Amino acid sequence: MGRLQLNDLTKVFESGANDIVAVNELNIDIRDGEFLVLVGPSGCGKSTTLRCIAGLERTTSGQILLDDRDITHRKPKERNMAMVFQNYALYPHMSVRKNIGYGLKITSDLDKDEINQRVEQTAELLEIKELLDKEPGDLSGGQQQRVALGRAIIREPEVFLMDEPLSNLDAKLRTTMRTEIQQLQQDMDITTIYVTHDQTEAMTMGDRIAILDDGELQQIGEPLECYHRPVNQFVAGFIGSPSMNFLSVRQSDDQLEHDEFTYDISTETQEALTEASRNLTLGIRPEHIQLVGGDEANAVPTTIQVVEPMGEVTYAYFEVGGQNYTASIDGERRIESGDEVHVVFPEEKIHLFDGRNGAAVK
Ligand code: ATP
Numbered sequence: 001m002g003r004l005q006l007n008d009l010t011k012v013f014e015s016g017a018n019d020i021v022a023v024n025e026l027n028i029d030i031r032d033g034e035f036l037v038l039v040g041p042s043g044c045g046k047s048t049t050l051r052c053i054a055g056l057e058r059t060t061s062g063q064i065l066l067d068d069r070d071i072t073h074r075k076p077k078e079r080n081m082a083m084v085f086q087n088y089a090l091y092p093h094m095s096v097r098k099n100i101g102y103g104l105k106i107t108s109d110l111d112k113d114e115i116n117q118r119v120e121q122t123a124e125l126l127e128i129k130e131l132l133d134k135e136p137g138d139l140s141g142g143q144q145q146r147v148a149l150g151r152a153i154i155r156e157p158e159v160f161l162m163d164e165p166l167s168n169l170d171a172k173l174r175t176t177m178r179t180e181i182q183q184l185q186q187d188m189d190i191t192t193i194y195v196t197h198d199q200t201e202a203m204t205m206g207d208r209i210a211i212l213d214d215g216e217l218q219q220i221g222e223p224l225e226c227y228h229r230p231v232n233q234f235v236a237g238f239i240g241s242p243s244m245n246f247l248s249v250r251q252s253d254d255q256l257e258h259d260e261f262t263y264d265i266s267t268e269t270q271e272a273l274t275e276a277s278r279n280l281t282l283g284i285r286p287e288h289i290q291l292v293g294g295d296e297a298n299a300v301p302t303t304i305q306v307v308e309p310m311g312e313v314t315y316a317y318f319e320v321g322g323q324n325y326t327a328s329i330d331g332e333r334r335i336e337s338g339d340e341v342h343v344v345f346p347e348e349k350i351h352l353f354d355g356r357n358g359a360a361v362k
Contacts, residue, residue, distance in 0.1 A: 046197070
């Protein structure tokens with residue numbers, strides 16, 4: 001079993017007069033067998049959280065429970081977790097066979113033959129049997145990462161901890177390994193916590209994703225839930241590529257006023273805004289912006305500045321009132337830079353965030 005609970009987990013690094021709160025009262029309940037991705041920008045506290053879970057960092061306050069057992073102060077080797085690092089951390093002068101078997105050799109009382117058998121099984125699972133007698137220096141980045149995974153898998157831990165394991169691989173290999181890790185995790189059914197700063201990795205891999213900013217949990221949920229129903233402007237801007245477009249507006253009864261245009265809103269939207277500040281941020285995802293004829297309601301005139309055909313979609317960049325926007329439109333539609341168009345942000349697709357604190361109000 002491997003249910004992992006973080007209760008008010010806090011880590012403060014003491015650094016002279018200015019203590020750094022790297023992780024601030026983090027509460028996460030990770031189900032047995034779940035694949036949870038911790039995601040957020042550089043410095044948000046992802047690695048520190050993972051290192052506290054692994055026991056590599058002393059927790060300042062709060063608790064870490066593994067199947068209801070308090071492991072907050074246990075030594076790393078007493079936690080039955082295996083960690084995979086970004087730089088693989090392989091022993092350079094040991095063969096792949098020894099690298100994979102080493103952890104078992106020092107932590108279990110299995111004899112040499114038993115360990116060798118487990119190494120062979122693991123290598124088979126990862127399709128690296130032919131590499132067993134090579135040294136890490138003779139392997140490609142992808143092969144080294146497989147060996148690092150093998151070293152974690154062989155121990156049959158209750159929890160896998162992975163810290164940006166794919167960030168040293170090129171884009172194509174990253175995509176392949178992403179699928180392989182997911183498949184492996186599903187087959188082994190081992191609770192996994194995966195750290196990345198890459199929102200695409202988070203969206204595609206996680207059963208759930210936990211989005212952190214500045215040491216604090218912003219939202220935890222299934223990837224599409226976070227995408228479609230972000231709880232605040234930070235999550236809305238972080239999840240999704242290209243990013244959500246934002247513009248400042250002010251509510252006045254049944255309209256949102258922008259410096260360049262006014263936008264009529266329904267009574268339903270007005271009701272959603274009763275408790276909110278008059279100053280709001282309107283958010284609209286690139287794929288929800290429509291290019292329309294000028295006579296539609298809430299249509300805003302603009303000129304397309306740049307187009308980027310991506311195949312299935314085309315990114316169109318334009319400006320309204322000195323602010324840049326990105327629209328993602330059907331790749332089959334002909335559009336060129338210099339085209340004069342009207343854009344619409346359909347009301348059912350817009351997000352509205354409270355100007356005071358960025359909380360989502362619609
Ligand atoms: P990255 O993606 O860049 O690795 P991260 O989200 O993993 O970032 P952490 O490495 O957990 O972030 O760092 C969180 C905060 O704690 C940062 O402000 C960082 O500078 C600080 N920090 C991390 N380790 C230490 C340390 N050993 N001593 C002092 N401050 C630290």
